Amino acid sequence: MxxxxxxxxxxxxxxxxxxxxxxxxxxxxxxxxxxxxxxxxxxxxxxxxxxxxxxxxxxxxxxxxxxxxxxxxxxxxxxxxxxxxxxxxxxxxxxxxxxxxxxxxxxxxxxxxxxxxxxxxxxxxxxxxxxxxxxxxxxxxxxxxxxxxxxxxxxxxxxxxxxxxxxxxxxxxxxxxxxxxxxxxxxxxxxxxxxxxxxxxxxxxxxxxxxxxxxxxxxxxxxxxxxxxxxxxxxxxxxxxxxxxxxxxxxxxxxxxxxxxxxxxxxxxxxxxxxxxxxxxxxxxxxxxxxxxxxxxxxxxxxxxxxxxxxxxxxxxxxxxxxxxxxxxxxxxxxxxxxxxxxxxxxxxxxxxxxxxxxxxxxxxxxxxxxxxxxxxxxxxxxxxxxxxxxxxxxxxxxIFQIVLFAYGGLGIWAAPILLGMYWRRTTTAAVYVGVISAEILYVLMVVKFTSWSFGFNPLIVAWAFAMVVMIVVSLLTKPASEATIRRHFDDLDRRADAA
Structure with a gap:
């Protein structure tokens, strides 16, 4: 009809x-x-x-x-x-x-x-x-x-x-x-x-x-x-x-x-x-x-x-x-x-x-x-x-949906450095570079050519999980942020929350 x-x-x-x-x-x-x-x-x-x-x-x-x-x-x-x-x-x-x-x-x-x-x-x-x-x-x-x-x-x-x-x-x-x-x-x-x-x-x-x-x-x-x-x-x-x-x-x-x-x-x-x-x-x-x-x-x-x-x-x-x-x-x-x-x-x-x-x-x-x-x-x-x-x-x-889905996924990978940076003091700058760049490359490859790599899931989920693993490993091998930065993002905020 x-x-x-x-x-x-x-x-x-x-x-x-x-x-x-x-x-x-x-x-x-x-x-x-x-x-x-x-x-x-x-x-x-x-x-x-x-x-x-x-x-x-x-x-x-x-x-x-x-x-x-x-x-x-x-x-x-x-x-x-x-x-x-x-x-x-x-x-x-x-x-x-x-x-x-x-x-x-x-x-x-x-x-x-x-x-x-x-x-x-x-x-x-x-x-x-x-x-x-x-x-x-x-x-x-x-x-x-x-x-x-x-x-x-x-x-x-x-x-x-x-x-x-x-x-x-x-x-x-x-x-x-x-x-x-x-x-x-x-x-x-x-x-x-x-x-x-x-x-x-x-x-x-x-x-x-x-x-x-x-x-x-x-x-x-x-x-x-x-x-x-x-x-x-x-x-x-x-x-x-x-x-x-x-x-x-x-x-x-x-x-x-x-x-x-x-x-x-x-x-x-x-x-x-x-x-x-x-x-x-x-x-x-x-x-x-x-x-x-x-x-x-x-x-x-x-x-x-x-x-x-x-x-x-x-x-x-x-x-x-x-x-x-x-x-x-x-x-x-x-x-x-x-x-x-x-x-x-x-x-x-x-x-x-x-x-x-x-x-x-x-x-x-x-x-x-x-x-x-x-x-x-x-x-x-x-x-x-x-x-x-x-x-x-x-x-x-x-x-519309194809473009939005692809772009949303490319940015969604940044949830890894955000969450690790906010909840794990040991996360390092080197880990962000290695984890995000490698995950972005993996994401594009899964979307464009190697769709089977995602095991039936959306490629973003697999790429993000990969970024998390890579960031954790690299962070354990590289130098963390300075004490001043850690204090600003963790200790000071936690003390403020306890006071509130």
């Missing part, structure tokens, strides 16, 4: 909603620019952000275009087993990092004015080289992830207006570029607040619309079971999720959020530990609601819109919205999907900017550069990186 979006009835409402939406976001960017007083404000709001802003900003950043299109599309071919994989992994992607590294990062950020993930790693391992290595990898992987998000914007724009994909890619990219350049993290968090709320509303509304189209949940489940009992049981239709894949996806999206610089730095923006606790509750609830409801639509859509094949299944959510809502309301909900891409792009763009302007320029290439000079350069770099991301989106080197 062929299902298509009715472009004729959707173009005008869609354009009106998207234009108004982009203007509001640009206005928030201007507002944020009036509040910034320096580099620390630009990148972390000087560590003064409250629970609502940080909680919603975290989950808005984590949830991308793939969450609202690619994931429901993949679940459409699997059934409930797909939800059992995706929902736990995504919903706990803030809770686990907060428990493992959040408290220490807030303390370190406030005490030593740390603004980036590289600030932490360079200080812990007493190495400018580690800063440079991370900054270069961040630029490669983060800009690739940005490009992937713009692809989704282009596809939606084409689907609803008939215009070329590059038009939507440029609209999304330029809007994000403008408000990021203007106000930095403050503008991003303010826009994330709107985008996060819109994402939750879109997820809930789409789910209940899908129930109405399918005749109710009981009827939908009965029809699914009649088609194939594996749609309502594990491991899913066509045995889609063997246990290795099940474990991999949950661990990837929850635990490895620790190694993602754009999520890592959110802890530097938080006011204090109480703020983090409230933000985690709010962010986790937001992620759980959004993930559960929007991904459930991939299951209910099997009945409402049967016969979607290949990439057509990525449009199951837009099809549900158009089939059950008026053009105006449907367009407003589609703006929620647009939000998922824009909120992720904005944080990726600012984090990549910090890698170039602070980590490479101010801390390595020109160490006497002032914060004011670095801030001016940051705005120029934001534009340059935004243009590159737009170019990647237009060129489209791969699917």
């Amino acid at each position: 062929n299902h298509v979006i009715d472009t004729a009835t959707m173009t005008v409402p869609f354009l009106c909603v998207i234009i108004l939406y982009c203007l509001i976001l640009t206005g928030l960017g201007w507002y944020g620019s009036q509040k910034n007083k320096g580099l620390s404000d630009y990148f972390t709001m000087s560590g003064k952000a409250g629970a609502i802003l940080t909680g919603i900003a975290y989950f808005s950043t984590q949830y991308s275009m793939s969450t609202f299109m690619g994931v429901p599309g993949s679940i459409y071919h699997v059934g409930y087993a797909g939800m059992s994989v995706s929902v736990p992994g995504i919903a706990f992607s803030m809770l686990i990092p907060a428990l493992l590294v959040g408290r220490r990062l807030i303390t370190l950020g406030h005490r030593y004015n740390m603004l980036t993930m590289a600030d932490y790693l360079a200080d812990r391992y007493e190495s400018t080289g580690v800063r440079g290595l991370l900054a270069v990898l961040m630029l490669i992987f983060l800009v690739s992830m940005m490009g992937a998000q713009t692809i989704g914007g282009g596809v939606i724009f084409t689907t609803y207006t008939g215009a070329p994909e590059w038009v939507g890619i440029v609209v999304m990219g330029v809007t994000v570029m403008l408000y990021c350049m203007a106000g930095g993290i403050r503008s991003i968090m303010l826009t994330d607040l709107i985008q996060g709320i819109l994402m939750v509303v879109t997820a809930v509304v789409t789910f209940f619309v899908s129930l109405k189209l399918g005749g109710g949940l009981e009827v939908i489940n009965e029809k699914l079971a009649a088609m194939d009992t594996n749609y309502v049981s594990f491991p899913g239709h066509n045995n889609s999720y063997p246990w290795q894949g099940y474990v991999s996806m949950i661990v990837m999206w929850s635990f490895f959020a620790i190694g993602q610089p754009h999520l890592f730095t959110k802890f530097f923006t938080m006011k204090d530990h109480k703020t983090m606790f409230k933000a985690v509750i709010l962010g986790t609830l937001g992620m759980w609601f959004s993930a559960s409801f929007i991904e459930w639509c991939g299951v209910t859509g099997i009945i409402s819109f049967p016969g979607l094949e290949g990439k057509q299944s990525d449009f199951v959510v837009p099809l549900i919205l158009q089939g059950g809502l008026s053009p105006i309301l449907s367009s407003l909900m589609i703006a929620g999907i647009f939000s998922a891409g824009m909120s992720t792009i904005s944080s990726l763009l600012l984090t990549a900017t910090s890698a170039a302007s602070r980590d490479l320029y101010q801390k390595i290439l020109k160490r006497n550069a002032t914060d004011e000079e670095t801030l001016r350069l940051s705005k120029v770099i934001t534009v340059c990186l935004g243009i590159i991301a737009i170019g990647i989106g237009i060129y489209k080197p791969g699917s």
